[in-house]
Amino acid sequence: xxxxxxxxxxxxxxxxxxxxxxxxxxxxxxxxxxxxxxxxxxxxxxxxxxxxxxxxxxxxxxxxxxxxxxxxxxxxxxxxxxxxxxxxxxxxxxxxxxxxxxxxxxxxxxxxxxxxxxxxxxxxxxxxxxxxxxxxxxxxxxxxxxxxxxxxxxxxxxxxxxxxxxxxxxxxxxxxxxxxxxxxxxxxxxxxxxxxxxxxxxxxxxxxxxxxxxxxxxxxxxxxxxxxxxxxxxxxxxxxxxxxxxxxxxxxxxxxxxxxxxxxxxxxxxxxxxxxxxxxxxxxxxxxxxxxxxxxxxxxxxxxxxxxxxxxxxxxxxxxxxxxxxxxxxxxxxxxxxxxxxxxxxxxxxxxxxxxxxxxxxxxxxxxxxxxxxxxxxxxxxxxxxxxxxxxxxxxxxxxxxxxxxxxxxxxxxxxxxxxxxxxxxxxxxxxxxxxxxxxxxxxxxxxx
Amino acid sequence: xxxxxxxxxxxxxxxxxxxxxxxxxxxxxxxxxxxxxxxxxxxxxxxxxxxxxxxxxxxxxxxxxxxxxxxxxxxxxxxxxxxxxxxxxxxxxxxxxxxxxxxxxxxxxxxxxxxxxxxxxxxxxxxxxxxxxxxxxxxxxxxxxxxxxxxxxxxxxxxxxxxxxxxxxxxxxxxxxxxxxxxxxxxxxxxxxxxxxxxxxxxxxxxxxxxxxxxxxxxxxxxxxxxxxxxxxxxxxxxxxxxxxxxxxxxxxxxxxxxxxxxxxxxxxxxxxxxxxxxxxxxxxxxxxxxxxxxxxxxxxxxxxxxxxxxxxxxxxxxxxxxxxxxxxxxxxxxx
Numbered sequence: 001x002x003x004x005x006x007x008x009x010x011x012x013x014x015x016x017x018x019x020x021x022x023x024x025x026x027x028x029x030x031x032x033x034x035x036x037x038x039x040x041x042x043x044x045x046x047x048x049x050x051x052x053x054x055x056x057x058x059x060x061x062x063x064x065x066x067x068x069x070x071x072x073x074x075x076x077x078x079x080x081x082x083x084x085x086x087x088x089x090x091x092x093x094x095x096x097x098x099x100x101x102x103x104x105x106x107x108x109x110x111x112x113x114x115x116x117x118x119x120x121x122x123x124x125x126x127x128x129x130x131x132x133x134x135x136x137x138x139x140x141x142x143x144x145x146x147x148x149x150x151x152x153x154x155x156x157x158x159x160x161x162x163x164x165x166x167x168x169x170x171x172x173x174x175x176x177x178x179x180x181x182x183x184x185x186x187x188x189x190x191x192x193x194x195x196x197x198x199x200x201x202x203x204x205x206x207x208x209x210x211x212x213x214x215x216x217x218x219x220x221x222x223x224x225x226x227x228x229x230x231x232x233x234x235x236x237x238x239x240x241x242x243x244x245x246x247x248x249x250x251x252x253x254x255x256x257x258x259x260x261x262x263x264x265x266x267x268x269x270x271x272x273x274x275x276x277x278x279x280x281x282x283x284x285x286x287x288x289x290x291x292x293x294x295x296x297x298x299x300x301x302x303x304x305x306x307x308x309x310x311x312x313x314x315x316x317x318x319x320x321x322x323x324x325x326x327x328x329x330x331x332x333x334x335x336x337x338x339x340x341x342x343x344x345x346x347x348x349x350x351x352x353x354x355x356x357x358x359x360x361x362x363x364x365x366x367x368x369x370x371x372x373x374x375x376x377x378x379x380x381x382x383x384x385x386x387x388x389x390x391x392x393x394x395x396x397x398x399x400x401x402x403x404x405x406x407x408x409x410x411x412x413x414x415x416x417x418x419x420x421x422x423x424x425x426x427x428x429x430x431x432x433x434x435x436x437x438x439x440x441x442x443x444x445x446x447x448x449x
Numbered sequence: 450x451x452x453x454x455x456x457x458x459x460x461x462x463x464x465x466x467x468x469x470x471x472x473x474x475x476x477x478x479x480x481x482x483x484x485x486x487x488x489x490x491x492x493x494x495x496x497x498x499x500x501x502x503x504x505x506x507x508x509x510x511x512x513x514x515x516x517x518x519x520x521x522x523x524x525x526x527x528x529x530x531x532x533x534x535x536x537x538x539x540x541x542x543x544x545x546x547x548x549x550x551x552x553x554x555x556x557x558x559x560x561x562x563x564x565x566x567x568x569x570x571x572x573x574x575x576x577x578x579x580x581x582x583x584x585x586x587x588x589x590x591x592x593x594x595x596x597x598x599x600x601x602x603x604x605x606x607x608x609x610x611x612x613x614x615x616x617x618x619x620x621x622x623x624x625x626x627x628x629x630x631x632x633x634x635x636x637x638x639x640x641x642x643x644x645x646x647x648x649x650x651x652x653x654x655x656x657x658x659x660x661x662x663x664x665x666x667x668x669x670x671x672x673x674x675x676x677x678x679x680x681x682x683x684x685x686x687x688x689x690x691x692x693x694x695x696x697x698x699x700x701x702x703x704x705x706x707x708x709x710x711x712x713x714x715x716x717x718x719x720x721x722x723x724x725x726x727x728x729x730x731x732x733x734x735x736x737x738x739x740x741x742x743x744x745x746x747x748x749x750x751x752x753x754x755x756x757x758x759x760x761x762x763x764x765x766x767x768x769x770x771x772x773x774x775x776x777x778x779x780x781x782x783x784x785x
Contacts (some may be wrong), residue, residue: 039509067501068541072534074511078526082595085526087520090744094752097512106504108772112498120773171756265475398527400595409534410750417539421543427552448727 007406023065028194030137037130054436084396099143107136151178185237193367195226198363203357223341252381266303323376330370459719465506474623476570489783495630520742543569578615582608590729621646622707628700644696668721685713
């Protein structure tokens with residue numbers, strides 16, 4: 001792999017992974033804000049509105065950084081990956097402007113209305129604008145995942161005799177069979193992360209004996225939603241998403257699982273270090289035959305190992321393998337944490353159990369790690385292909401941009417993003433420190449200022 | 450369809466220039482005309498709930514360029530690599546400045562973000578103008594459809610002139626927008642600035658017209674052979690004349706005038722390069738035109754239908770939201 005290709009990959013990986021930290025929260029939180037806003041609209045209970053407003057403040061800071069760090073990614077298709085754009089822009093690009101046109105306008109337009117229009121519009125419009133923000137947020141994810149799904153499993157195209165591909169079916173691209181479960185898994189992951197954010201901040205207030213009502217509402221919402229979501233993260237979304245990997249991307253599957261040799265009744269490696277040189281796992285702990293079952297639904301099915309493919313078609317083994325195991329391992333821990341939370345809620349001890357509250361508070365960053373690790377599996381596991389089976393990553397870069405230029409701008413991005421990260425933590429920290437508005441008496445309509 | 454897409458993209462970028470244009474304009478002026486925290490906040494709140502939605506026009510235009518003319522997107526964006534990355538940094542700086550300023554009630558904090566908002570705004574207006582200037586002037590696109598855009602190449606006198614025109618037009622547009630939003634002392638200052646900027650815009654527009662003719666002589670022939678294109682210079686002229694009559698009163702008319710000028714200038718630029726999107730200065734055969742750089746007819750049709758339907762909705766609720774925030778700014782509890 002050339003120096004320039006590596007520089008382009010690092011730049012894209014860095015900018016997209018930093019960016020993605022923010023959509024995780026905006027996609028997930030938009031749903032919960034809409035939920036709180038709906039509860040307020042239905043019951044008139046001011047506590048829900050106060051909670052919705054508090055989360056909207058955090059949402060707004062997130063959204064701003066999400067927008068400004070998202071624009072570079074769209075540009076990078078042209079600046080860094082021009083030969084890829086030229087190759088397939090007419091096909092994979094179908095859903096790209098639709099994100100802007102259908103989803104993003106909705107989201108940013110209604111966010112302005114929700115945040116600043118409260119005194120200007122009727123209550124029902126204010127409530128509907130929270131739904132508009134959520135619809136826009138969640139929809140925007142689909143169009144972007146559809147672009148990625150086309151890179152994972154290209155459909156709806158035909159080869160252009162003049163080079164590249166051209167569109168055969170718009171609907172096939174939009175409704176790519178790969179996209180559906182990938183999207184469900186992605187959104188579920190974002191919602192789960194936000195359940196942990198809500199629970200973590202609720203736990204922080206409960207531990208510091210502040211904002212009692214808000215803390216209890218948050219904790220209750222977080223553990224109930226969190227348990228459901230941590231289960232659906234594994235099944236059906238995770239399971240069916242990996243069925244698509246089984247079907248369409250055998251090299252990725254073998255790399256994720258660290259399976260070097262084709263086996264009937266393949267075991268599932270829970271732990272173990274891949275030794276790519278000698279094509280084996282070091283010190284593995286296996287569940288016998290379980291990989292065959294997960295992949296094909298019966299215990300004696302044959303699963304293809306990496307060794308039947310030429311070495312140059314292998315994805316980077318270690319990175320894919322570890323990222324996958326981190327994601328799955330964390331996912332399992334999330335189920336345990338949320339299960340314990342629901343149990344404590346049922347026993348009416350959730351708000352007092354300091355051990356549990358500490359764990360929930362400190363768990364906050366880990367779903368972010370799991371989300372990012374999942375994307376590493378998806379994208380690094382696709383290598384060496386940019387478009388699976390059609391275009392190698394090395395042939396998709398901008399040939400007219402030098403490695404040094406890319407390194408230079410990557411460092412620039414690193415500096416700016418470091419500043420953004422510090423500002424983000426500082427500002428969100430202040431919002432959390434100030435806390436939600438106190439509602440003295442929920443039945444009084446005016447908050448009394 | 451190829452031709453329709455060309456004008457659709459021109460319309461999208463024009464809408465971006467007219468909408469985000471007033472944001473950029475307010476940003477590049479507010480340091481001078483808005484004195485003290487209250488006035489600065491009025492300026493910020495005038496664009497506050499809308500800037501984000503306005504910027505989406507740029508994002509949507511980018512996406513539409515990928516799908517309709519992938520080779521132009523590939524060539525233009527990679528050729529302008531460093532310049533575009535700098536533009537991205539400015540977009541980041543400017544966006545966070547608006548959002549972060551109101552987060553803390555501290556004069557130093559606010560001063561910091563005021564300056565970075567100002568810097569981001571006018572530099573971005575300059576850079577976008579320079580980019581447009583280079584597109585009109587033509588670029589050394591080679592046989593493979595690519596070029597390498599060094600700063601020395603991009604910062605040529607003609608493009609800098611277009612960049613300055615862009616800064617001034619958008620500043621004038623921003624001032625006219627602020628005339629609708631501000632009251633009292635800020636309003637008086639804005640009115641005064643708007644009148645002065647009008648004069649500068651007239652001078653620069655005349656200069657740029659002459660300069661365009663000298664760097665791109667075929668532009669004039671295009672207007673002569675297709676007289677319908679003369680509507681764009683006519684719109685520009687109408688806007689400039691309207692601006693003259695609205696420089697003391699009729700704020701709404703002033704804002705409409707500067708909008709007309711932007712539409713006219715963008716349209717004229719598009720008409721002078723049509724049917725090329727990137728004209729090669731090396732050989733006309735290398736130019737990327739609407740015919741040789743487009744995606745397949747099927748892709749163009751599908752994308753057009755998909756986006757046209759969405760745009761109906763976009764225009765409907767953009768209008769609704771702009772209407773909701775119409776009128777003078779009232780500083781409330783919720784805001785910047």
